[in-house]
Structures are given as C-alpha cells and as structure tokens.
C-alpha cells in the first residue's frame with residue numbers, strides 16, 4: 001500500500017488545512033453538490049483535462065465531509081489508474097482503491113495527536129463524531 005499517512009501529512013502541511021473542500025480547491029478539483037434521492041453518495045470523475053467530485057447534497061454535513069475526503073483520496077491517489085468514474089454507494093466500500101481512499105479520508109479527518117488510545121473505538125467514534133470504520137482505518141486495523 002502507498003504511504004498514505006505520509007502523503008496526507010505532506011498535503012496538510014502544504015496547504016495548512018485538513019478541510020477537504022479547501023484542499024480540493026487548491027489543487028483544482030471541481031466540487032459539485034447535487035441532490036440524489038437515494039443510493040449514490042458521491043462520484044469521482046476524471047476527464048482528459050479535469051477532475052470532478054460530486055457529493056450528494058442530501059447527506060448530512062458530516063457525511064458530505066467524509067465522502068469529499070474519500071473522493072479526494074481517489075483524485076490524488078488514483079489519477080493514473082485507467083478509471084474514469086468511481087461511484088460510491090456505501091460509505092466504506094471494499095476493494096484496493098476503495099481501501100486506499102478510506103485510509104486517505106481517515107488520515108485527513110483524524111489528527112494523529114488527537115487520537116486517544118486509552119479509549120475504545122466506539123468511544124473515539126463518538127469523540128470525533130466519525131464512523132467507527134474511519135477510526136479503524138486510522139488505526140490501521142483494516
């Protein structure tokens with residue numbers, strides 16, 4: 001697996017933010033919020049010249065942030081892969097690219113120095129307001 005921890009740390013230092021929307025803007029990825037009634041949570045689309053992230057605007061704010069962080073992972077880690085569109089139906093899809101994008105999202109949204117290893121995963125999930133799956137990705141339990 002790529003060293004996603006180091007890559008995300010570098011990205012955060014470069015742009016001085018963990019905000020996925022801001023990072024997307026800095027690196028010229030177009031983010032659009034579109035209403036989908038069910039099923040689709042988001043997309044990553046790459047054309048010859050442009051990259052787009054589309055987020056389902058009916059999701060709650062925290063879910064939108066997670067999807068955006070995950071899609072940003074695809075945009076940065078998988079731009080050389082022969083894929084032109086990735087569609088998300090679930091928050092934590094399985095597969096090599098998906099696992100890397102999940103790890104990217106976990107590294108971006110959870111700072112190392114705020115981890116509380118004295119807490120259980122479900123307690124940390126509550127503390128950060130993030131799903132347990134994301135905490136597990138952060139802790140390299142996947």
Ligand SMILES: [Zn+2]
Pocket residue numbers: 070074086087088093097098101
């Ligand atoms: Zn994905």
